[in-house]
Amino acid sequence: MNLEQLRQLQPYLWTLPRTPGEERAEVLLYGGAPLLVSMDDKVLEQIANVASLPGLVGAAMTMPDAHWGYGFPIGGVAAFDAEQGGVISAGGVGFDISCGIRCLRSNLNLEDAVEHFPELGNALFHAIPAGVGEEGEIKLNPEQLDQVMHGGAHWAVQEGYGTPADLDYIEERGRVAGAVPDNVSELAKKRQRGEMGTLGSGNHYLEVQVVDRIFDPAAALAFGLHEGQILISIHCGSRGLGHQIGTDYLVLLAKAASRIGIHLPDRELACAPIKSPEGQQYMGAMNAAINCALANRQILTHLTRSVFTEIYPQAALETLFDVSHNTCKAETHQVDGESRLLYVHRKGATRAFGPGHPMLPERYRQVGQPVVIGGSMGTGSYILVGDSENPAFASSSHGAGRAMSRHRALARWKGRALLDELAQQGILIHTRSMRGVAEEAPGAYKDVDLVAEATEEAGLARRVAFLRPKVCVKG
């Protein structure tokens, strides 16, 4: 991205000035110059398109890990007011509705665990269905799937996957209201039949990590983190159900926008007014997919626990937090001193509530919400904490963000060689797809340290801990 087209407002905040006659809201880009320079110009084009949608409140924003997506950029945040004709956009949520990260903290330390990592990796690889074409052992009938779509992680816990204590540490306490399974197509339901408790493919993973560095001891204490501790991160979403809902509503909302007379600079921005029948219909289906994702990560948590206790009988895994990064959620925010109900789209962006927020569990209420920036399998991830001064509708970065296309990564790296290289660094990767590994090469991602630093410097969230990968099941 050519920074000459931007105006720097603060060291980690930039804007794209409007051209004469251009009618759109403000665009704000969070991040330092090195990150912005590495972004494709398409990010600017896409976020400027978002800024032209009706009912947008404040600015259309990109997080420091932003990259070129479809419709919205990945790392895009936009809030809409239903009372002002605000829209809901399937392209603003993405196909993998409620994709997110479940982070588990263990009572194990690296020195206790490291000896059994090869055994652990093999066992996780066999227990966690991962990769294209893999199905889980759980087969749901239509009634059960409706229960999943209503119940989310609560359904999973009732079925014996995990414990009630997990629910306190999941966004929305493990279940969003407003799910309408009747708004979900039969094909979407059929696609999910064998996919509960599966990881998926692409950038999805289950990673065993060690806390390598603590940045904020007070927040780390509240989160129950210490150096040398083993954590587990599970990155996945709503699987086939969410993908099909995204698919179904993309075309439906594109047609609705055309019918209603909403000009879409990119058809992928397919949207409808929140209060329109189509908008409400999508909202009900999207919420059903969110619950499906929460249930899915709850099942994977259970499977992970089973493997850990098999390998380490003394192991106890608690849910640190579960946060989604592909959603549209109704939230109350202060805008110009006024409390307003907004529909906040976060596509590849994580919610990051600051201290005192009533939706946080008691344990974290004084310190703020845990925020996870998932890195590549070779570098590391960060846990951050939400900041009460967050200027972006309580949003933060969600990952390292791609710096190179899959096509180029595939031409540059070979899966097998990459696995060997990572093994030499003490990182054990288990995968069924060498192509997937090559596409997800650590070098294809931005520098996660820069992203985390920029996230903190921009006032979006503060760094708490850096996690180094040790064992990874790659989707």
Next chain:
Amino acid sequence: MEEQRGNFREVAWVDRVMDQGYLCMPTQTQTSSYFEHDADIGIIGRGDTLEQAFETAAQAVFGIVTPLDKVQPQTSVKIEFEESDHELALVTWLNLLLGKARELGMVFSRFHVQRRENLWSTEALGEKWREVMERGVEVKGATLTMLSVKQTGAMWEVRCIVDV
């Protein structure tokens, strides 16, 4: 193996780097290929007819999932839909294919498309996943981004970004 039917033309993969994974590049007589996108993958289908371009676009999509030359076209799945907008028809069709593949636990390698005005009658041939099949990357859906259906001279070209 079933015989090829209709105007199907198989993509010739000339550069196949196994490494247990693979890199697929089409030949000069290419009918499908890919274009750059930061997070996802751009697919292109080309053909002498619109229908043929749709077929090769589907090959590009499923070529991301697994090498197509290893997939036996032993089971046929028929899909019909109505759509007057050619661009939306492309996305609709690719997504119906992806949905069906996931529903049935299959991967498709050969495709036939026929159109009578707004009615699209299509067929996909493939098989259930087998353990020995190479695993590529799951395609979640075809998007409307960079979506185009164009005729240039005698050649049809269709393209869009698919989410992986």
